[in-house]
Every structure is written in C-alpha cells, then in structure tokens.
Amino acid sequence: xxxxxxxxVVYQDVILVLRGVSFEIPKGKIVSLLGSNGSxxxxxxxxxxxxxxxxxxxxxxxxxxxxxxxxxxxxxxKIVEKGIAQVLEGRRIFxxxxxxxxxxxxxxxxxxxxxxxxxxxxxxxxxxxxxSKGEAGYLSGGEQQMLAIGRAxxxxxxxxxLDEPSLGxxxxxxxQIADLIKEINEQGVTVLLVEQNANMALNVSDHGYIMETxxxxxxxxxxxxLKDEDVREFYLGLNPEGTKRKxxxxxxxxxxxxxxxx
Amino acid sequence: xxxxLQATVEGLSLAAIYSLVAxxxxxxxxxxxxxxxxxxxxxxxxxxxxxxxxxDRGIPFWLALxxxxxxxxxxxxxxxxxxxxxxxxxxxFSVAILTIGxxxxxxxxxxxxxxxxxxxxxxxxxxxxxxxxINVGGVNxxxxxxxxxxxxxxxxxxxxxxxxxxxxxxxMRATSFDQEAALAQGINVGRIFGLAWFIAGILAAFAGxxxxxxxxxxxxxxxxxxxxxLPAVVxxxxxxxxxxxxxxxxxxxxxxxxxxxxxPFENLIGFSLGSGFSLLAPYLIMFVILIFRPDGLFGTExxxxx
Ligand SMILES: Nc1ncnc2c1ncn2[C@@H]1O[C@H](COP(=O)(O)OP(=O)(O)OP(=O)(O)O)[C@@H](O)[C@H]1O
Ligand SMILES: [Mg+2]
Numbered sequence: 262x263x264x265x266x267x268x269x270v271v272y273q274d275v276i277l278v279l280r281g282v283s284f285e286i287p288k289g290k291i292v293s294l295l296g297s298n299g300s301x302x303x304x305x306x307x308x309x310x311x312x313x314x315x316x317x318x319x320x321x322x323x324x325x326x327x328x329x330x331x332x333x334x335x336x337x338x339k340i341v342e343k344g345i346a347q348v349l350e351g352r353r354i355f356x357x358x359x360x361x362x363x364x365x366x367x368x369x370x371x372x373x374x375x376x377x378x379x380x381x382x383x384x385x386x387x388x389x390x391x392x393s394k395g396e397a398g399y400l401s402g403g404e405q406q407m408l409a410i411g412r413a414x415x416x417x418x419x420x421x422x423l424d425e426p427s428l429g430x431x432x433x434x435x436x437q438i439a440d441l442i443k444e445i446n447e448q449g450v451t452v453l454l455v456e457q458n459a460n461m462a463l464n465v466s467d468h469g470y471i472m473e474t475x476x477x478x479x480x481x482x483x484x485x486x487l488k489d490e491d492v493r494e495f496y497l498g499l500n501p502e503g504t505k506r507k508x509x510x511x512x513x514x515x516x517x518x519x520x521x522x523x
Numbered sequence: 524x525x526x527x528l529q530a531t532v533e534g535l536s537l538a539a540i541y542s543l544v545a546x547x548x549x550x551x552x553x554x555x556x557x558x559x560x561x562x563x564x565x566x567x568x569x570x571x572x573x574x575x576x577x578x579d580r581g582i583p584f585w586l587a588l589x590x591x592x593x594x595x596x597x598x599x600x601x602x603x604x605x606x607x608x609x610x611x612x613x614x615x616f617s618v619a620i621l622t623i624g625x626x627x628x629x630x631x632x633x634x635x636x637x638x639x640x641x642x643x644x645x646x647x648x649x650x651x652x653x654x655x656x657i658n659v660g661g662v663n664x665x666x667x668x669x670x671x672x673x674x675x676x677x678x679x680x681x682x683x684x685x686x687x688x689x690x691x692x693x694x695m696r697a698t699s700f701d702q703e704a705a706l707a708q709g710i711n712v713g714r715i716f717g718l719a720w721f722i723a724g725i726l727a728a729f730a731g732x733x734x735x736x737x738x739x740x741x742x743x744x745x746x747x748x749x750x751x752x753l754p755a756v757v758x759x760x761x762x763x764x765x766x767x768x769x770x771x772x773x774x775x776x777x778x779x780x781x782x783x784x785x786x787p788f789e790n791l792i793g794f795s796l797g798s799g800f801s802l803l804a805p806y807l808i809m810f811v812i813l814i815f816r817p818d819g820l821f822g823t824e825x826x827x828x829x
C-alpha cells in the first residue's frame with residue numbers, strides 16, 4: 262500500500278499548495294485522483310517521487326510510506342528503486358533520442374533486465390516496435406503517451422503513477438489508454454491515475470479522490486462517485502437542464518464532508 | 524603547395540588540441556548549463572601534474588602521463604563537487620563568474636609552481652627521429668602534432684560510442700535534454716554532473732600535454748594556447764559537440780594559415796598587420812561568425828548568453 266498522510270507542500274518557501282492531503286492506494290488497486298487545474302494533483306505526485314526539490318518545493322508536514330516503509334523526502338532514484346515509477350504530465354519523452362533509447366532510460370535503475378524488458382514493452386506496443394530505431398520526437402501524441410508508459414514500465418514497478426495520460430488525446434485513444442491501464446493493473450501493478458477526465462478515470466478505477474485547492478474534498482468508491490450528483494455536475498459536465506453552475510464549494514455535500522473531516 | 528600542406532597540418536593539430544578543451548566545455552554546458560571558464564586552466568594544470576610526476580618525482584613517463592590525466596579528471600570532479608554543486612539553480616552569470624575565479628585560482632597555484640624557467644614534461648618526443656619530426660615530401664611532421672591529431676580523433680570516436688551505447692552516455696544525453704524527466708527515470712543527476720566534469724578534466728589534460736609536450740615546454744604563457752578553445756566553442760555553438768570540433772578546426776586552420784601567409788599577404792596589401800595578428804585572428808573570425816550566426820554555427824537558438 263502506498264499511503265500519503267496529512268501532506269503539506271510549500272513552493273518557494275511561501276506558496277502553500279497542499280494543505281494536509283491524505284489518501285491511500287491499496288495494493289493491486291487503481292485509485293484515481295481528480296481535480297481541476299491547479300488543485301495540486303501534480304504536486305502530490307512530485308511529493309511521492311522526490312521531484313519537489315527541482316521545483317523549489319518542500320514537504321513541510323506529513324508522511325509518505327510504501328508497504329509500511331517511510332519514504333518521505335527520498336531522492337528520485339531511490340524512489341524508482343523502491344518500485345515506484347511515474348509518467349510525467351505532458352509525457353516528457355526524450356524526443357531527440359530514439360524510441361529504444363527512451364526505453365533504456367526507463368530501465369536505468371534496472372540494468373540486468375533491460376533487454377528482456379525492452380522486448381516485453383515493444384511486444385505490448387507494436388507501433389513502437391516498428392519505429393524503435395526512429396527519433397521519439399516524430400511519434401504522434403498517442404504514440405508518445407504509449408512510449409511514456411512503456412518507459413515507466415521498464416523499471417518493473419509495483420506502483421505506477423500516471424499524471425493525466427489522456428491529456429490532448431482523441432476519445433478513441435483515451436479509450437485505448439484506459440484499456441491499457443486496466444491491463445497493466447491486471448498484471449499486478451498498483452496504479453494511481455491523476456486525471457481531469459473524470460469519466461475515464463472513474464470508469465477504470467476502484468476508488469476516487471477529489472481534490473480542490475490543495476485539499477481532498479471527497480473520496481468514495483468509483484461507482485459511487487460516478488452516480489454522485491455533484492460529481493456528475495462538476496466533473497462529468499452532466500448538469501441538469503436549466504440549473505445554474507455553482508461553485509463546488511457551495512455544494513452541500515462538500516460542506517458536510519468538510520465538517521466530518523474536522 | 525608544400526607551404527599550404529605544412530600550414531594545414533599544423534592548423535589541424537592545433538584544432539585537435541582546441542577540440543579536446545572545447546568538447547569538455549560543451550559537455551559541462553550541456554549537462555548543467557554552466558559556462559566553465561576553468562577548462563583552459565585545467566589543461567595546463569594537467570600538464571603541470573604530468574611534469575611534476577614524471578620529472579620531479581621520476582615516475583616513468585607513460586605511467587606519469589596516465590596518472591596525471593586521471594588525476595586532472597579527479598581534480599575537475601572535486602571542483603564540481605565543492606564549488607559548482609552548491610550553485611545549482613543560481614543564475615548562469617554568477618556561476619560563470621565563479622568559474623573565472625576557479626580559473627584564476629588554478630593558474631595562480633600553477634604559475635607559482637612553474638616559477639621562471641619553463642618545465643619539460645619528461646616525454647620522449649624530442650628524441651624521436653629527427654628531433655621529434657619526420658619529413659614527408661618537404662612537409663615537416665612533428666610526432667607530437669601527429670599524435671595529438673590521432674589521439675583527438677580516437678577520443679572523439681570513443682566519446683561518440685559512449686554517448687550512443689553506454690548506460691551513462693545515454694543518461695547524460697537524456698539529462699541534458701530534460702533534467703526533470705531524467706530524474707523521474709531514476710537517473711542520479713548529480714552523478715551525471717560529476718561525470719561530465721571528470722571527462723572534461725581528462726580531455727583538458729590530454730590537450731595540456733599536447734600543448735606543452737616535446738620542445739614546447741610548460742610556461743606561464745602555455746595557458747594562452749588552451750584559451751583559444753573558447754572562441755572555438757563560441758563559433759561552434761555552446762551546446763554542440765560537432766560544433767566544438769568544427770569551431771576548433773576553423774580556429775586551428777586560421778592560425779596555421781595566418782602563421783605562414785601573413786607576411787606574403789602584408790607585402791601584397793602594403794602594410795603590416797602586426798606580429799600578434801595570429802593571436803588576434805581567432806577572435807576576429809569569432810566576431811565575424813557571430814554577426815551572421817549569433818548562436819554559433821551549430822548552437823541551439825535559445826541558448827542563454829552571458
Ligand atoms: N514549481 C512551482 N512553483 C510555484 N508554484 C507552483 C509550482 N508548481 C505548481 N505550482 C502551483 O501549485 C498549485 C498546484 O499546482 P499543480 O501543478 O500541482 O496542480 P494540478 O492539479 O496538477 O493542475 P493541472 O491539472 O493544471 O495539471 C498551482 O497553483 C500552481 O500554480
Ligand atoms: Mg498537473
């Protein structure tokens with residue numbers, strides 16, 4: 262289990278962006294983390310994977326642990342060695358390097374299995390196999406996302422953290438990514454799925470957390486969230502005809518939840 | 524024609540020396556966005572270490588050479604760890620000034636060690652053949668120059684294999700392309716910085732040896748030769764290894780041709796360009812190229828300038 266408890270994060274010593282975030286990713290499950298722009302989802306991932314430092318961010322409170330071991334403030338390479346891999350927001354493939362070189366980099370901490378893992382990943386993505394020697398920058402957006410996911414799998418992770426894998430992809434590709442996430446999970450990888458596409462995320466995940474301005478404001482099994490009126494209105498864009506859009510903060514559900522938390 | 528060949532060979536062997544220093548400069552720039560003005564100083568310090576091992580301590584020359592080159596790499600690594608690492612994230616300008624400080628420090632220590640008389644490196648090149656040279660069809664080829672040329676070519680080949688095939692070579696390219704994404708793959712970026720400085724130190728020491736070996740000797744002015752790698756890097760573009768090599772070839776050949784053709788040229792135009800013109804010429808070429816290509820011939824456009 263990957264567990265984040267009461268996490269508080271500050272950028273540049275003054276900008277408080279996470280205000281006590283707690284959530285859990287039980288082994289073998291897919292957990293989604295939803296929230297609008299700037300709510301702090303990427304910051305949560307950075308805190309887990311040790312990438313706050315380079316952004317001039319600090320964990321000022323809280324703990325992160327994996328399978329009972331405290332990994333708060335571990336450096337990025339240590340985190341990867343602990344079996345936690347990530348797909349960065351915006352894919353961030355090394356576009357000047359070839360497809361295979363990108364995969365090799367994903368296996369940087371796992372040298373002994375590199376050749377067999379490259380074959381495994383290329384078998385998983387036949388499109389990448391055809392272009393394995395080509396420069397990764399020439400791949401299409403969807404292919405680049407597959408490469409980013411394949412690259413993360415190269416370290417044989419037990420936990421995979423995905424930051425908005427559906428970003429900028431056509432609906433058909435989003436479905437493909439969703440299937441892929443399920444498939445990866447079925448092979449035994451525990452997944453944290455950060456998304457703005459709540460529909461996709463809730464359909465693949467077991468449990469969902471909703472963030473707003475640095476707080477978790479709601480969490481429930483995904484099928485419950487999918488049916489929740491407020492979630493439908495604010496994240497699935499399914500507001501009933503004629504009703505005015507309110508701020509999520511005005512919603513009773515949210516207030517109730519918050520009182521319960523305090 | 525003989526003169527032209529002679530000038531070309533000498534120019535290319537200078538180019539070999541410059542490119543060794545210049546590649547080190549580019550490696551550091553690409554890996555950590557630092558303009559290291561200490562590279563030329565590391566070259567002469569490397570020569571100093573070799574000389575001190577081989578001559579003062581009497582260690583057999585070839586062993587002293589290998590040891591000296593390695594120790595210069597280690598020195599470069601230590602400089603990165605102690606001075607540069609704490610500066611990560613500081614403005615490019617301040618870090619560049621810091622490297623100028625390191626350059627001055629290194630040269631001050633070296634110059635006081637050298638003293639008044641130039642130092643030999645204890646190498647056998649002066650005793651090879653006809654005072655260290657052979658004559659091929661009227662062209663005088665110095666063994667040391669030929670060795671510099673061959674060594675530089677070999678080093679460039681080895682580096683290109685390293686960057687293409689080895690785990691850390693690929694990791695260095697990835698880090699220079701996107702540091703955060705490299706971190707996310709579990710690459711220890713600090714180790715990559717150290718590696719870049721280590722390799723740069725080794726390349727500088729090779730250059731230092733070729734500048735000061737044989738009859739050349741190590742004096743307080745040997746540094747000026749290594750310094751000419753800087754216009755070479757600027758011409759090639761700060762972030763391009765092929766650029767560093769091409770820039771070095773341009774500077775080296777310019778210098779070679781100026782050395783042999785300046786006097787006939789002056790007679791032709793009827794006035795003197797001055798005896799220091801061959802030292803000035805590389806910088807003139809640099810200015811002309813920068814007017815047309817502000818980022819150098821191979822440089823990436825958004826490269827920040829100091
Ligand atoms: N490096 C940084 N320095 C300062 N502030 C930052 C930094 N990175 C993010 N922030 C701020 O922290 C807040 C949370 O940002 P974060 O990127 O975590 O949100 P997000 O939920 O991932 O948003 P999005 O859906 O747009 O990706 C935002 O207000 C953002 O402006
Ligand atoms: Mg984000």
